[in-house]
Amino acid sequence: MTMSHRMKLRSFESVLKNYKAVFLDSFGVIKNAHGIIPGVIDSVNTLKEMGKEVIVLTNDSSKSPALLAQNFRRLGMDMVNEENIISSGMMALAFLKNKIKKGTIVYVGTKQSSFYVEETGRNFISIRDFNLKDIKDVSALVFLDDEGYDWQMHLNKTINILRMKSIPVVVANTDNTYPVSSTEVNIATGAIARMIEKISKKKFIYFGKPDSQMFMFAYERIVNKKNLKRNEILMVGDTLRTDIMGGNKFGLGTALVLSGNTSENQMRTYIKSTGIIPNYICPSIAMDHY
Secondary structure, rough: OOHHHHHOOOOOOHHHHHHOOOEEEOOOOEEEEEOOOOOOHHHHHHHHHOOOOOEEEEOOOOOHHHHHHHHHHHOOOOOOOOOEEEEEHHHHHHHHHHOOOOEEEEEEEOOOOHHHHOOOOOEEEOOOOHHHHHHHEEEEEEOOOOOOOOOHHHHHHHHHHHOOOOEEEEEEEOEEEEOOOOOOOEOHHHHHHHHHHHHHHOOOOOOOOOHHHHHHHHHHHOOOOOOOOOOHEEEOOOOOHHHHHHHHOOOOOEEEEEOOOOOOOHHHHHHHHHHHOOEEEOOOOOOOOO
């Protein structure tokens, strides 16, 4: 298959016949800042009716999987539950549980995102409430969300923590941006963390797509139900460097949708400049959208 052929738009429905399970990114595929993307609810219902396993594989660590599922249900997606959701925060939580045995974890994010540090059983505190005088007790710093703090005041505090003490820094979301409409994006946690990483000259630990850990976790959850091969699973995402690159490296089929971070005007330039080539390109996951 030539690159020019791969860059032709296909309907989402037409690519499904070769796959028995679907991994869906959240922001830009299922929803944006305004709610569920048109046609998505019917499409996910159809996937369930077709007997295809569906997992939401998201770099969103702003809420626990239970709260993420609750938000989906509030928006009308009753078919998505906690067991269908795997977030990058879950990978960060596992790391913190295994590696941080004492001290206080400082987190950058909202109160809802603190689930991923609270579940470690360690002491934790938000960057908003932390006092630099207590630096001796800090054992790790975690970036969870792009909200819940004053960017200038509290990111300056974050930089000073890293100047004063050498500690592990965990980033539970690798995304640089997330879509808020069909034409606009907002800065995401990954971009904020990379800025602080460059300023502090430290090396941070990132969790989320495109790293294989999330894909392996999701794959193991799938094969516990059905004995599927990797090439029988389709990864659907709106970003080449996370969703598509991660899916390609893990051996999944990949479909880039144009309902989020990547627009139809940008896709060819992005694909040629990155060398990251999806198996398919679809306008969205709406079944009747071509």
